[in-house]
Every structure is written in structure tokens, then in C-alpha cells.
Amino acid sequence: MKTSDAAIAVTGLRKTFGATVALDGLDLRVREGEVHGFLGPNGAGKSTTIRILLGLMRDDGGEAVLLGGDPWRDATALHRRIAYVPGDVNLWPQLTGGEAIDLLGAVRGGLDKTRRAELLDLFELDPRKRSRTYSKGNRQKVALVAAFASNAELLVLDEPTSGLDPLMEAVFQRCVTAERDRGRTVLLSSHILSEVEALCERVSIIRNGRTVETGTLDDLRHLTRTAVTATLAAPAPGLTALPGVHDVTTDGDTVAFQVDDGHLEAAMTLLAGAGIRGITSRPPTLEQLFLRHYESEATVR
Amino acid sequence: MTGTLRLIRLILRRERVLAPLWILLLGSLSAGQAARYARTFTSDATIADFATEMTGNKALLAFSGQVYAPTLAGMTVWKIADTVFVLIGLVTVLTVIRHTRTEEETGRAELLGSGVVGRAAPLAAALGFTWTASLLTGLITALGMIKQGFDAEGSLAFGLAVAAVGIVFAAVAGLAAQLTDGARTAVGLAGLALGVGYVLRFLADGSGREWLKWLSPQGWSHLVKPYATDDLTVLGLSLALTTALTVGAFALRARRDLGAGLLAQKPGPADGRVRSPLALAWRVQRGLLAGWVTGFAVAGVAFGALASAIPGLADKQGDSMREFFERYADNGHTDLVDTYLWLMALSLGYVCALYPLLAVLRMRAEETTGRAELLLTGAVARLRWAAGHLLIATLGSAAILTAGGLAMGAVAGDPWRVLGAVVLQVPAVWVLAGIGVLAFGLLPKAAGWICWGAFLFVNLFGEILGPIVGIPYATSKAVIPFLYLPKVISGGEFSAVPVLGLTVLAVALTAAGLAGLRRRAIV
Ligand SMILES: Nc1ncnc2c1ncn2[C@@H]1O[C@H](COP(=O)(O)OP(=O)(O)OP(=O)(O)O)[C@@H](O)[C@H]1O
Numbered sequence A: 001m002k003t004s005d006a007a008i009a010v011t012g013l014r015k016t017f018g019a020t021v022a023l024d025g026l027d028l029r030v031r032e033g034e035v036h037g038f039l040g041p042n043g044a045g046k047s048t049t050i051r052i053l054l055g056l057m058r059d060d061g062g063e064a065v066l067l068g069g070d071p072w073r074d075a076t077a078l079h080r081r082i083a084y085v086p087g088d089v090n091l092w093p094q095l096t097g098g099e100a101i102d103l104l105g106a107v108r109g110g111l112d113k114t115r116r117a118e119l120l121d122l123f124e125l126d127p128r129k130r131s132r133t134y135s136k137g138n139r140q141k142v143a144l145v146a147a148f149a150s151n152a153e154l155l156v157l158d159e160p161t162s163g164l165d166p167l168m169e170a171v172f173q174r175c176v177t178a179e180r181d182r183g184r185t186v187l188l189s190s191h192i193l194s195e196v197e198a199l200c201e202r203v204s205i206i207r208n209g210r211t212v213e214t215g216t217l218d219d220l221r222h223l224t225r226t227a228v229t230a231t232l233a234a235p236a237p238g239l240t241a242l243p244g245v246h247d248v249t250t251d252g253d254t255v256a257f258q259v260d261d262g263h264l265e266a267a268m269t270l271l272a273g274a275g276i277r278g279i280t281s282r283p284p285t286l287e288q289l290f291l292r293h294y295e296s297e298a299t300v301r
Numbered sequence B: 001m002t003g004t005l006r007l008i009r010l011i012l013r014r015e016r017v018l019a020p021l022w023i024l025l026l027g028s029l030s031a032g033q034a035a036r037y038a039r040t041f042t043s044d045a046t047i048a049d050f051a052t053e054m055t056g057n058k059a060l061l062a063f064s065g066q067v068y069a070p071t072l073a074g075m076t077v078w079k080i081a082d083t084v085f086v087l088i089g090l091v092t093v094l095t096v097i098r099h100t101r102t103e104e105e106t107g108r109a110e111l112l113g114s115g116v117v118g119r120a121a122p123l124a125a126a127l128g129f130t131w132t133a134s135l136l137t138g139l140i141t142a143l144g145m146i147k148q149g150f151d152a153e154g155s156l157a158f159g160l161a162v163a164a165v166g167i168v169f170a171a172v173a174g175l176a177a178q179l180t181d182g183a184r185t186a187v188g189l190a191g192l193a194l195g196v197g198y199v200l201r202f203l204a205d206g207s208g209r210e211w212l213k214w215l216s217p218q219g220w221s222h223l224v225k226p227y228a229t230d231d232l233t234v235l236g237l238s239l240a241l242t243t244a245l246t247v248g249a250f251a252l253r254a255r256r257d258l259g260a261g262l263l264a265q266k267p268g269p270a271d272g273r274v275r276s277p278l279a280l281a282w283r284v285q286r287g288l289l290a291g292w293v294t295g296f297a298v299a300g301v302a303f304g305a306l307a308s309a310i311p312g313l314a315d316k317q318g319d320s321m322r323e324f325f326e327r328y329a330d331n332g333h334t335d336l337v338d339t340y341l342w343l344m345a346l347s348l349g350y351v352c353a354l355y356p357l358l359a360v361l362r363m364r365a366e367e368t369t370g371r372a373e374l375l376l377t378g379a380v381a382r383l384r385w386a387a388g389h390l391l392i393a394t395l396g397s398a399a400i401l402t403a404g405g406l407a408m409g410a411v412a413g414d415p416w417r418v419l420g421a422v423v424l425q426v427p428a429v430w431v432l433a434g435i436g437v438l439a440f441g442l443l444p445k446a447a448g449w450i451c452w453g454a455f456l457f458v459n460l461f462g463e464i465l466g467p468i469v470g471i472p473y474a475t476s477k478a479v480i481p482f483l484y485l486p487k488v489i490s491g492g493e494f495s496a497v498p499v500l501g502l503t504v505l506a507v508a509l510t511a512a513g514l515a516g517l518r519r520r521a522i523v
């Protein structure tokens, strides 16, 4: 497999925990220098994938290549080039936040002192407090400062902002953008869709341990439905029967529906026949896209 | 206090395996001992003889307490009571902390506290549960003794004496949980109280200064003198202390915030000097080690002081005395002071065995809390991470024993021989460390059980449990690493073979555990 342009190349990854199949042939490809969104409902297997990539556990099948190396065999060497932020950061109660940041920097092969100071400022973090007294968000900030101030090529972030307030969320987004501009690669697992939408060039959506969608956000939107709201001169009763048209609601002379992209033309022709007075159409938001996967999962189960 | 009952139900569910286990084990230990003595001493005369001999054995009296009744029932209590007191104190401390401070530390209390659960409810539930469990242990003890044919009044008095120790130390733990903001520190604090109570009682019985016993909760339960005077009024002291501690704990709980301790946290340095896994391991482990070194130095002074109170030769040399010397001396050596010192060296070793296991469990805690993961996703190989903790665990064991040996030897007036005898225990302690590492590497989820189990097994099996279940000491001692060591201070010749053998075993266990760690998933 050619991996030179991919920071992460995962194919057919499998992992089971007893009877639970956590990963069932998962594919994931993260190019160098991109911010890649990693999405999926709870229990889909995101953290499991990340833990395999970090060499914390072994896969049961498939292939994973990280920065050109084997995540399990070459773990220590690879980790010099990686910074990881877990969703639930637990720190050493004996250390202060500043001490924890420096320790994490030291074991990752270096920390940029000026960046560290800037980041502490940006995140409004007091490094002299004992870790025990930090709130969840502040513990997460410690890990984020350590990661952003490190010289790692690849940042692996597993729900890194679940404890941040909106102000800090904005700071986080600025930092990720800056990282990308510096040419670093970011794998970002997140449930905060606005964050993914703002930061990620490409995303992979997984469900039940399998990749169900992958591509740029624009690609994904094209694969999907368009939401249409139209004000009509006369009723268009044939609309509901049209293939590819969903969720039709009528309110007076206004009709709203969703249509699969392949059937857009037929729907427009029908509407035109009824006389269009006004029309708006939008691509679906990532949220709608994503909700479809949630819903179809609910029906699968 | 609203929600206390609901919390008790939760505790019952979480303790459904562990609590019945210790209640039954501790409750049946005494009857088991009685059955064993009934097999050994078949007439009133033999038991009376045994009692007289033991009364003359100051070295053993320090461990077991005075002989108050020269009967089968009385000697059973003499033999087993202190062991039961120590164990019930230990489990009640661990149980109360587990359901109070640990709950707060992990944030689970917060989850519950936001429901309809009063602020004092977790403490009330933990104490209520543990007190009931202690009473149950006492009840089973009493019933078992009655079933052995002992009189009911004495049996009940003994049962209450057992329960009282559990009840007092549950309250001690309840208070300790309010003082500190970490579960481990709380266990350490309550464990310290347990240790002080033990040492005071030990000194009282070893030196014959009975009044010292009045300062120790374990001492009060001894002073009940089951089957002799059955003096339950002494337990009024246990009750009074429990009340005072409990009132104090609830008062503190009412005044502090969830998760906070009494001692406020001062800000620390903004920059770190902790830059390697070893330096971090030292930070994580040094508090525990310092506590143990201090504890052993203090205990060493106390145990050493007793050496001068022991007569050089035992008064009477019957069967039991012969057996005593056979166990703890070699080559026909019968100097009681020397034998006492070897027994003390062994005992320090037995207790010290817990330290490396706790150190290994601390490493396991680093893993389960996700802190190890932060390091291991840096350029830190697993073995390097583990090596830091293991270095401290192994060298720390040696440091603890050295501290105890130096103190005991200096006070006993025989510094180098005593130090040598105590430090000799190190390889046996390392074997326990090896078992801990093996568990950590191969069965991480069961590591806590295995470590505590191994510690209790080593402490109880050879002398007490083995004989009770019908395995003679000569056989049961074969699985206790300490009993392979040459009795250098009481007539034995130093030999490198057991020392090297135990060291090799420890290294092999550790290597197997580390091999497992390299291969397994980090949770
Ligand atoms: N150590 C483990 N032992 C057993 N099962 C596990 C373990 N780790 C994960 N699982 C299971 O594997 C599946 C995938 O879990 P994973 O944590 O990877 O999901 P996730 O996508 O990160 O979810 P979330 O969005 O909730 O973080 C789940 O069904 C989970 O219960």
C-alpha cells in the first residue's frame, strides 16, 4: 500500500471485545496536512480506532498504518511525532497544571516555550493550580495546551472540547486552524457538528464499526437530499407520489419537502407545472446529514 | 440524611461478593481455631499446661496478648483474637473509604448528590453498612464459638469485642475521609490509627504495662477478657470513641464542599521539573513510601524496646515451647530474646510485603484513571513506564525494612545483627512484589483482588489458616517465602541459597508480568 501522502491509512480494521464487535472492517484515510473529522454515534468505534492507532491496544484484523509505521510495533518511535488529547483528561493530583504540561511535552519530544505561554494566555489557564482542583474543562485545557505547544506532526483529538465553554471552543477552533496553517495533520473526533463543519476539510462517518461515508463536506452534501420550500399558485398533489421525495408538509399554499439529489429535476418539473411563486432550496446541514445516520442506525437495531 | 436507605441498597449491591466473603471468613476464623485446638489438646490438663507455657513466653504474649483463661475457649481467644481484630479493622477502614472518599474522588458521589440524596447520606450509608457488617461478623463469631461448646456469655462477649473493633475503625475511617481530599491519604490516615492502636497494645502485652492497653481500641476489646471476666463495660470506651468520631465526621461533612478536604490546596510551581517517567513515578509514589518508612521506624523502636523486657530463657520447656523454638530458632538455640528478635524481623517482613503490592496497585490506578495513557501515547515505552514504578517498589521495600531494622536494632542494643535479620526479609518481600507484577501484567482487572489476596494469604496461611483447615504447619509453611530464610539471629547459619532462590523467583515473576504488560491492551 502506498502511504506516503497519508498520515493515517486504515483498511478493514477489526476489533472485538468478547461478543461485542467494536470495529467491523473500518476504513479511514487521513491525508497529510488536513484536518479530518471523525464522526459517528456513541459506541460507533471512534475511540477504539484511536486507541489502536495509538498502540494502546492491538487490532484483531485489517491494517493500520500511522505516519508510515506500524502503530503497535513502532509505538514509541511514532509517539515522538504525535500528540493525543483524550475526551476525559485525568491528571496527576500531585502535579500542578504547569508541571503536567511540561511533563507531557518532555515525553513527546519537546515543547515550544513561547507557544506554551501564548496558549496559557489564550485558554486563560492558571498553571500554578494543583491538578486536583481543576474543573473538567480546565483539565482538558491542560492537555490541549500541551498538545498545541508540542512539536508533533499529527494531533489526535478524541472529543477534545466536550468540557469547554463557547468562548474556549472558539479559542480551540482558532488553534486548530493555526495548526493546519503550520502544516500539521489533525484527526478530530467530535460530536460538535458546528466545530467539524468549521474546521474539517474532510470527514469520515462511521457506524457500528464500519465507515459509512467519507469525503469532503461538499462531496457528502452532494450524495444527499436537498430541502425545498416553495410557494405555489395551485396545489401539486402528485408530489407525495414522486419517487425520491420525502417529508412533504403543506401549509396553505406553501409546500416543504426533501428530495434526493437524483430526483431533483422531476420534482422541479412537477412544481413548475403547478406554478412557482417563490422557492428556496438549501443543501442539508451536516446536522441533518448526520441525523440520518443516527436514525438509520436506530432502525437497523 | 435523605436517600441513606437507597444508598445502602446500592452499597449492598456493590458489596454483594466482597462483604459476605470477609464477614464469613472473619466470623468463622475463631471457631476454626477452636476446632483445631480441640484436636490438639484433648484434656483440660494439656490445655492448662499449654496456657502456663505461653504465659511464660513473653515474645508470643506481645503478639497475642495475655492469657486470661487457661481453658480451651480462653486459649482459642488468646490465639486468634488479635488477628481477627487487625483484620476487621483493616476491612472496615477500606470499606468505609471505598464508599465515601473514593466515591467523591471519582465523581460518582456528585452524580448521586444531584439526585434526592442528602449531603450526609453517603457517610451515613457507609457507616450504617459497615457497622452492621461488623455486628454480623461478631454474631457469627459468637454463634461459632457456642457451637464449639463454649459458654454463651463468653462467646457473646467475644463476638461483641470483635464487632467493637470494626465499629470503632469504621468511624475512624469516616472521620479520615472528611479530613483529606484523596482516598489514598484517607486510607493512610485511618491505617495509621490502626497501626498506633496495634503498637500500643503490643507494647502493653510485651512489657506487662497493662495500662498502655487502655489507650488502644484493640486493647479495649482484649480487656473484655472473654471466658475470663466477660467485662463488657470496657466496650463503653469503644462506644464513646465511636460516637465522638462519628459526630466529628458529620460536623466536618456539613461544613465542607463535595470533593474538598479540610486541608486547603496551596498553589504550586508553574513550570515542571518532572520530566521523565521515573521522576513522575517518584512523585506519585513518594508519599506512600515516606509513610511506610516512618511507620516502620516507629514500629522498630517499639518492638526493639520490648527486647529488654523479655527474659533470656523461658521458664518452662514443655512441648509447646519446644515447638515455638523449632519454628523460630535453629540448631537447638533457645535464647528467647534472639528468637523474639527473629520473630519480629519476620513480622516486619510479613507486613512490609503489603508495600510493593500497594505500589503496583498504584501503577494500576495510573492506568485505570487514564493517566498512564497520557504518558504511553508519548515516546515512553511501556517497560520504561513500569520500570520507574517497580524500581521504587523494590528499592522502597528495602528502604522500609532498613528503617525498621535500624530502629529496632539500635533500641534493642544489637544493631547490626538485627538490621541484618530484618534486611534479610527483602527477597521474600520481592516475591510478593513479583506476584503483584504478574497479576498486573496478565490479569489487570483482578490485580486488586490478587494483591490483597496474596498479602492476606502469606500472613494467615502458614500459622493460622493452614492448620485450621487441617494442613500441618510443616506443610503449610512451604508456600510462605519468608519461611525459607535462614534464621540468622536465632541460631541459623546464613546461606545464600534461599536468598538467591527467592530473588530469582521474584525476578522470574516480574519478568513474566512485564512480558504480559507488553502484549496486553492498556485499559
Ligand atoms: N475495553 C472495552 N471492553 C469492552 N468493550 C469495549 C471496550 N472499549 C470499547 N468497547 C465497546 O466497543 C464499542 C465502541 O466503543 P468506542 O468507545 O470506540 O465508541 P465511540 O465511537 O468512541 O463512542 P463515543 O462517541 O460514545 O465516545 C462500544 O460498543 C463499546 O461498548
Ligand SMILES: [Mg+2]
Pocket: A046, A047, A048, A158
Ligand atoms: Mg469515544
